Amino acid sequence: MELQSKYRTLRDVPQLDYLSPGGSLCAGCGGLLAVRLFHKVLGKNVVWVNAAGCMTIMVNYPLVPLKSNWLYTAFASAPAGAQGIRDALDILIKKGKIPESEDLKVVVVTGDGAAYDIGLQSTSGAIYRNLDFYYLCYDNQAYGNTGFQVSSATPVGSSTATTPATPSQPAGNIQKRKDLFEIWRAHNPPYIATLSSSYAVDFLKKVEKGSGFRGPKLYISLAGCPTGWGYDPRETIREEKLAVDTGIWPLKEAVEGKVRHTVVPRALRPVEEYLATQARYQHLFTPTKRIDVIRQIQNDVNSYWEGVADREGFDIKLVET
Numbered sequence: 338m339e340l341q342s343k344y345r346t347l348r349d350v351p352q353l354d355y356l357s358p359g360g361s362l363c364a365g366c367g368g369l370l371a372v373r374l375f376h377k378v379l380g381k382n383v384v385w386v387n388a389a390g391c392m393t394i395m396v397n398y399p400l401v402p403l404k405s406n407w408l409y410t411a412f413a414s415a416p417a418g419a420q421g422i423r424d425a426l427d428i429l430i431k432k433g434k435i436p437e438s439e440d441l442k443v444v445v446v447t448g449d450g451a452a453y454d455i456g457l458q459s460t461s462g463a464i465y466r467n468l469d470f471y472y473l474c475y476d477n478q479a480y481g482n483t484g485f486q487v488s489s490a491t492p493v494g495s496s497t498a499t500t501p502a503t504p505s506q507p508a509g510n511i512q513k514r515k516d517l518f519e520i521w522r523a524h525n526p527p528y529i530a531t532l533s534s535s536y537a538v539d540f541l542k543k544v545e546k547g548s549g550f551r552g553p554k555l556y557i558s559l560a561g562c563p564t565g566w567g568y569d570p571r572e573t574i575r576e577e578k579l580a581v582d583t584g585i586w587p588l589k590e591a592v593e594g595k596v597r598h599t600v601v602p603r604a605l606r607p608v609e610e611y612l613a614t615q616a617r618y619q620h621l622f623t624p625t626k627r628i629d630v631i632r633q634i635q636n637d638v639n640s641y642w643e644g645v646a647d648r649e650g651f652d653i654k655l656v657e658t
């Protein structure tokens with residue numbers, strides 16, 4: 338039976354913040370918003386273990402905007418840092434050096450570069466060892482803070498600094514994203530979820546639900562990136578919502594491996610509505626419209642949702658291509 342959540346409407350989003358306002362990240366950063374929401378559920382007894390990435394810029398000692406704790410690690414080794422902290426806490430509690438009330442939740446926070454590429458090996462090891470930790474990936478779909486180079490989370494059609502649209506490669510990036518959700522699921526962790534701050538109640542519920550499990554817990558949060566995606570910083574929530582409503586960013590969870598979609602758009606909006614609003618896709622619209630690439634993206638979305646509707650038994654109205 339599904340446990341009753343304390344988050345039912347937007348009015349239930351906690352007012353208390355564990356992050357000070359201001360800071361050195363780009364205005365409108367969706368990654369920062371994900372960290373803020375995540376922290377609201379976990380409370381202040383948290384240690385963030387950060388792999389090199391955009392969030393690293395948030396903490397410039399002695400200027401720490403968090404009311405919790407922070408450990409910075411190299412790109413590939415955040416899960417190893419998390420293991421060290423978890424082990425140290427367990428030993429200190431066992432020896433009675435600190436009371437259980439001072440235990441900390443250990444949260445790895447990385448961008449997609451570390452999560453999908455550079456840190457995947459150490460992550461796999463940590464899941465295999467059944468480390469009790471949260472893994473929050475803010476997925477802005479490129480290497481954001483070094484100039485928006487392609488990562489293995491970059492979607493087809495996106496122009497990046499290393500996959501620009503050119504006469505010989507007019508689509509921009511042609512590689513499909515790795516499926517990090519399924520890579521984790523193959524390791525049999527107790528809880529995995531995708532998130533978007535635009536569906537804040539769904540977001541909070543999933544963090545709350547995952548907290549009920551010991552072991553590795555993955556959260557992949559879409560992270561609208563005004564700087565790299567090319568839109569007005571005030572539109573982050575709108576962009577993230579369009580990603581969900583067009584079906585490009587499915588909101589789902591897997592409890593003990595069983596997958597369920599938590600937000601199901603009854604009628605998908607055309608992907609074009611999402612792509613047209615971002616500079617990284619403008620080569621698909623000007624000087625000539627790349628109907629072939631847009632159709633490929635739409636077909637991929639349609640076939641994903643067709644499969645989900647069959648497996649989970651609901652109706653969904655697809656977009657005709």
Ligand code: SF4
Pocket residue numbers: 362363364365366367368369391392477481482560561562563564565
């Ligand atoms: S580059 Fe993008 S993800 Fe990185 S801080 Fe700026 S807005 Fe956030």
